[in-house]
Amino acid sequence: MSSFTSHPYRPETDFWRIRQLLIDTYPITGPGFNWEIRRWDGQHFHREDVMMTSSETPTVRVWENENGQVIGAAHPEGEPGNFYLQIHPDYRSRIEEEMITWAVGNLAALDQQSARRLETFAFEHDAPRIQLLEKHGFEQVPYFGMMRHMRIGNQPLRPAQVAKPYILRETRADVEDYHRMAALLNAAFNRNTHTAGEYENFARYSPSFRHDLNLVAQAPNGSFAAHVGVTFEPTACYGIFEPVCTHPDHRRQGLAQALMFEGLNRLKLLGAQHVHVDTGSMDAANALYNTIGFTEAYRGWYWQMRTPS
Numbered sequence: 001m002s003s004f005t006s007h008p009y010r011p012e013t014d015f016w017r018i019r020q021l022l023i024d025t026y027p028i029t030g031p032g033f034n035w036e037i038r039r040w041d042g043q044h045f046h047r048e049d050v051m052m053t054s055s056e057t058p059t060v061r062v063w064e065n066e067n068g069q070v071i072g073a074a075h076p077e078g079e080p081g082n083f084y085l086q087i088h089p090d091y092r093s094r095i096e097e098e099m100i101t102w103a104v105g106n107l108a109a110l111d112q113q114s115a116r117r118l119e120t121f122a123f124e125h126d127a128p129r130i131q132l133l134e135k136h137g138f139e140q141v142p143y144f145g146m147m148r149h150m151r152i153g154n155q156p157l158r159p160a161q162v163a164k165p166y167i168l169r170e171t172r173a174d175v176e177d178y179h180r181m182a183a184l185l186n187a188a189f190n191r192n193t194h195t196a197g198e199y200e201n202f203a204r205y206s207p208s209f210r211h212d213l214n215l216v217a218q219a220p221n222g223s224f225a226a227h228v229g230v231t232f233e234p235t236a237c238y239g240i241f242e243p244v245c246t247h248p249d250h251r252r253q254g255l256a257q258a259l260m261f262e263g264l265n266r267l268k269l270l271g272a273q274h275v276h277v278d279t280g281s282m283d284a285a286n287a288l289y290n291t292i293g294f295t296e297a298y299r300g301w302y303w304q305m306r307t308p309s
Contacts (some may be wrong), residue, residue: 030149
């Protein structure tokens with residue numbers, strides 16, 4: 001009889017083993033079932049410190065099969081109380097409920113009403129995940145996310161045309177560009193948390209980052225008006241657009257669309273056959289992705305469990 005074990009996350013080794021799980025499972029799962037590599041890399045390298053150490057590692061659990069192969073991981077995502085499961089599809093029926101049980105016991109956070117809150121995401125077509133969440137007391141909440149997919153194949157792609165006076169270019173490995181990127185991300189996503197230091201670490205240390213795929217539209221004053229980060233995963237020959245953003249002062253100029261067309265053409269030259277973009281319920285973003293060709297869309301909902309503390 002097969003046996004499975006689990007252990008606390010060891011960042012020096014498990015980072016790479018979970019990353020390999022994401023690469024290995026991409027061809028045998030639907031789009032977005034597990035994270036793509038850029039998102040996993042970002043969680044570790046898009047930060048002021050180069051790499052999280054054992055003393056500061058968030059609560060993460062790793063599952064292995066009898067051969068020592070990583071087959072699952074449960075970990076926080078974003079704000080406290082949110083979590084995600086990375087899992088090999090061949091082992092879902094044997095470890096997924098245990099993973100959710102562990103998350104319920106270890107990853108809940110107190111909300112403003114002092115209740116224990118836990119939240120995760122499930123695609124609306126993923127009946128096994130939904131059944132397990134309902135079994136554990138989760139309820140669907142009224143906001144959703146979308147994973148959009150486009151097959152590149154041999155279809156002709158539109159050339160990129162950036163409106164004047166903007167300039168399309170790649171980012172450079174210099175501190176000025178890191179400051180420009182942080183300023184754009186803060187403005188585009190209405191945040192104040194991004195810094196040049198965290199972006200420099202991501203650019204220097206993330207194995208998925210490439211400046212030749214990190215595209216920006218530069219405004220006449222030198223600032224960045226729009227950005228599309230492109231990731232290419234060569235094993236399965238697919239690409240990822242993350243993030244896609246435009247500064248509020250430069251919207252409705254077609255900048256993000258132009259950068260995405262440029263990204264598609266660069267991915268095609270690298271041999272990519274598919275490309276994904278992850279978005280939420282924003283009408284404008286989904287309309288943009290439709291016009292570019294991301295018409296294959298997978299919707300999922302967030303599920304939440306709240307219990308008295």
